[in-house]
Amino acid sequence: MSFMGMIVYGYKTFYIQKETVAPNEYSYHFALVSEEIDNEYWRLVEKGASRAAAEHDIYLEYVGPPKADNDQLLKLLDRMVAVKVDGIITQGVEGQRFADIVLKGVERGIPILTVDTDVKSSVRKAYVGTDNFYAGQLAGKTMIKHTTGEQFVGIVTGRFDAINQQERLAGFKDAIQATERIHIVGIHESNITQVGAAQATYNLLKQYPSITALVGLSALDGIGMVEGLQEIAPNKDMFMTAFDILPETLQLIQNGKIDSTIAQYPEEMGYKAIEVMIDLQQHDLLESEIFTGAKVVNKENLDAFLKGERR
Numbered sequence: 091m092s093f094m095g096m097i098v099y100g101y102k103t104f105y106i107q108k109e110t111v112a113p114n115e116y117s118y119h120f121a122l123v124s125e126e127i128d129n130e131y132w133r134l135v136e137k138g139a140s141r142a143a144a145e146h147d148i149y150l151e152y153v154g155p156p157k158a159d160n161d162q163l164l165k166l167l168d169r170m171v172a173v174k175v176d177g178i179i180t181q182g183v184e185g186q187r188f189a190d191i192v193l194k195g196v197e198r199g200i201p202i203l204t205v206d207t208d209v210k211s212s213v214r215k216a217y218v219g220t221d222n223f224y225a226g227q228l229a230g231k232t233m234i235k236h237t238t239g240e241q242f243v244g245i246v247t248g249r250f251d252a253i254n255q256q257e258r259l260a261g262f263k264d265a266i267q268a269t270e271r272i273h274i275v276g277i278h279e280s281n282i283t284q285v286g287a288a289q290a291t292y293n294l295l296k297q298y299p300s301i302t303a304l305v306g307l308s309a310l311d312g313i314g315m316v317e318g319l320q321e322i323a324p325n326k327d328m329f330m331t332a333f334d335i336l337p338e339t340l341q342l343i344q345n346g347k348i349d350s351t352i353a354q355y356p357e358e359m360g361y362k363a364i365e366v367m368i369d370l371q372q373h374d375l376l377e378s379e380i381f382t383g384a385k386v387v388n389k390e391n392l393d394a395f396l397k398g399e400r401r
């Protein structure tokens with residue numbers, strides 16, 4: 091019934107399904123738990139995972155809160171454990187509750203992987219995704235390389251309580267710490283939405299008109315930063331670094347509104363996570379951190395990047 095429901099009503103309603111049963115013809119039933127179901131970035135993770143799932147006759151259930159919310163995500167994760175899927179791929183969430191649910195799942199024989207955001211202190215079997223500290227360092231290094239003189243930095247972060255955002259910020263701070271001319275003046279949250287990022291940018295510039303550089307740490311932040319800047323200081327010369335390679339972000343690099351972005355590979359994360367989960371059905375892994383790479387993309391290498399030089 092729930093499978094029919096999914097077909098009739100589409101994925102969107104799926105997070106409220108009560109019961110999920112994989113039809114018999116599938117080899118395994120895996121769940122992918124995302125930070126926010128309809129977020130463009132997570133749809134790419136899902137796309138890669140669905141492709142791998144189709145290749146291996148796996149029934150993949152994609153779930154996530156309608157708006158980023160740790161509490162709701164944890165409830166979904168708990169439900170996936172309760173219905174005893176064969177494997178769970180989930181974004182890592184801060185706090186003891188996440189670690190407890192993962193422990194419960196693993197004790198019941200359900201392999202659990204983190205994707206996109208890791209929680210090293212949990213008993214998850216492995217992590218597939220970006221090395222977020224390193225990715226944050228890249229954002230810092232590109233700012234050092236492409237700016238001169240004193241810089242006052244405003245940071246737009248997806249969410250304060252997302253571990254990957256904390257790691258990226260730590261990496262950014264680490265990279266700039268020895269460069270005395272670069273100072274962080276303020277950090278605001280976007281709630282991983284474009285309008286949130288526009289608002290955060292507006293507020294940052296209102297509060298600190300001295301800002302000369304903006305850094306966005308999640309996928310829609312760069313796009314929102316351009317919008318927010320347009321509102322409050324359209325003629326101000328600003329060095330802008332974003333995260334991710336959503337088409338609109340690349341377009342903004344193309345027309346010079348954003349200076350650089352840190353590429354992550356969400357489709358590859360999804361694809362790889364399914365492959366790793368298939369392995370985990372047979373045996374434990376030797377390697378528990380599988381990094382999918384990160385790279386600075388700017389006007390200089392954008393064409394090559396688009397032509398396929400993605401690493």
Ligand code: BGC
Pocket residue numbers: 125126129131206207248254282307308309310333334
């Ligand atoms: C992050 C994801 C986040 C997304 C939000 C990405 O940069 O890796 O964790 O959900 O941005 O748009």
